[in-house]
Amino acid sequence: MARLVKRLTVLAGAGLLIAIAGTSIDAHKAITSVYTYDDDIYPILKEKCGNCHITGGPAPMSLLTYSDDGGAVAWAESIKEMLITQAMPPYFADPTGPSVKNVHTLTARELDKLLTWAGGGTPQGDLNKKPKPSTLHADWTLGKPDATVPMDKDVTLGPGEMEKNVDVVLPTGFTDAKMLKAVDLLPGNATLVRQATISVENGPVLWIWQPGDDKNAAPEGTGFALPAGAKLRLQVRYKKPWEDEQETRTDKSTIGLYFAPAGKAIQSLVIDGPKTLSDGEPVTFSGKTTAAGRVLALRTFVDQPYGVVTITAVSPSGERTPLLKLRAPRPEWPRRYWLTTPVTVPAGATIEVTTTAPPDPSDDTGPLGPKFQSPFQIALDYVGQ
Numbered sequence: 001m002a003r004l005v006k007r008l009t010v011l012a013g014a015g016l017l018i019a020i021a022g023t024s025i026d027a028h029k030a031i032t033s034v035y036t037y038d039d040d041i042y043p044i045l046k047e048k049c050g051n052c053h054i055t056g057g058p059a060p061m062s063l064l065t066y067s068d069d070g071g072a073v074a075w076a077e078s079i080k081e082m083l084i085t086q087a088m089p090p091y092f093a094d095p096t097g098p099s100v101k102n103v104h105t106l107t108a109r110e111l112d113k114l115l116t117w118a119g120g121g122t123p124q125g126d127l128n129k130k131p132k133p134s135t136l137h138a139d140w141t142l143g144k145p146d147a148t149v150p151m152d153k154d155v156t157l158g159p160g161e162m163e164k165n166v167d168v169v170l171p172t173g174f175t176d177a178k179m180l181k182a183v184d185l186l187p188g189n190a191t192l193v194r195q196a197t198i199s200v201e202n203g204p205v206l207w208i209w210q211p212g213d214d215k216n217a218a219p220e221g222t223g224f225a226l227p228a229g230a231k232l233r234l235q236v237r238y239k240k241p242w243e244d245e246q247e248t249r250t251d252k253s254t255i256g257l258y259f260a261p262a263g264k265a266i267q268s269l270v271i272d273g274p275k276t277l278s279d280g281e282p283v284t285f286s287g288k289t290t291a292a293g294r295v296l297a298l299r300t301f302v303d304q305p306y307g308v309v310t311i312t313a314v315s316p317s318g319e320r321t322p323l324l325k326l327r328a329p330r331p332e333w334p335r336r337y338w339l340t341t342p343v344t345v346p347a348g349a350t351i352e353v354t355t356t357a358p359p360d361p362s363d364d365t366g367p368l369g370p371k372f373q374s375p376f377q378i379a380l381d382y383v384g385q
């Protein structure tokens with residue numbers, strides 16, 4: 001199934017899926033769906049997909065128009081495949097594991113509506129009740145930042161250059177130490193920026209940015225320490241939409257910093273995984289806490305799609321506390337998962353990570369472009385007791 005999804009993606013990149021899924025074929029399909037795009041499907045797509053799949057956004061197609069010339073109806077078969085294989089929405093926190101904030105998943109009711117519509121003739125609905133066109137609103141998602149740090153020069157992707165990874169160090173100019181409750185990124189060109197990691201030079205990761213993600217500030221009374229004179233390391237993954245392959249496109253993004261009052265500094269425990277995994281065999285690796293603390297969030301970086309990843313804290317007395325469960329995480333979507341309820345972990349606890357190789361080991365799906373991160377890495381963000 002993973003190879004089928006990849007083939008669909010390649011077809012989409014070549015612009016062929018639109019022709020295949022167009023009205024010349026759909027016109028002969030019986031309308032069996034009780035759900036229509038305008039009344040039932042558009043509201044779901046706008047809420048759950050519209051931050052990316054919008055004209056001018058980072059996704060290669062807009063789903064916020066019905067049009068058979070590149071809109072949702074043209075992509076109905078691809079939508080169905082992406083949902084069935086759970087490749088979209090790209091959020092991997094398993095609902096059977098510990099609760100995390102701002103879960104980007106579909107409810108069973110929403111999934112049923114989308115699949116019924118996509119496979120049931122894709123009716124549009126009452127043309128007199130068409131929703132107003134949606135436009136991309138490029139702005140700070142957390143409001144105006146307290147300080148900004150722009151990239152020092154434009155990044156250019158020339159004709160035929162589809163992808164690029166950029167790694168730059170930017171001075172903040174701060175002469176005194178700061179505490180940060182949040183960090184954000186405002187792309188200069190939203191169609192290009194696919195993912196960014198913002199960290200202190202030679203220091204901790206401050207933020208992992210993904211288009212369309214809700215931004216979470218650090219819990220009250222905590223924050224990320226930014227030393228006086230610190231520099232920020234910005235790692236950005238760029239990818240052009242396929243239709244822009246022969247065009248020149250540029251970006252100059254800006255980092256936004258949000259200050260917090262003095263509080264407990266968030267620290268990180270980084271656990272590196274194995275370099276290779278046996279086909280389908282579960283592998284467990286671990287790290288140890290040196291002091292008691294409250295786990296606020298967990299970050300994941302993987303080098304290929306994996307099966308299920310479970311992270312558990314095991315106290316010295318043997319008590320096991322689940323921290324996070326991920327279902328089929330993929331390398332192009334690294335994330336920080338903020339726990340709904342922080343978990344207290346004692347000193348000397350073992351942080352146990354269990355995972356399996358991809359369900360289909362022959363699938364050669366991997367990260368787009370050169371790797372920035374370790375092959376397999378789990379990080380806990382915590383504050384001391």
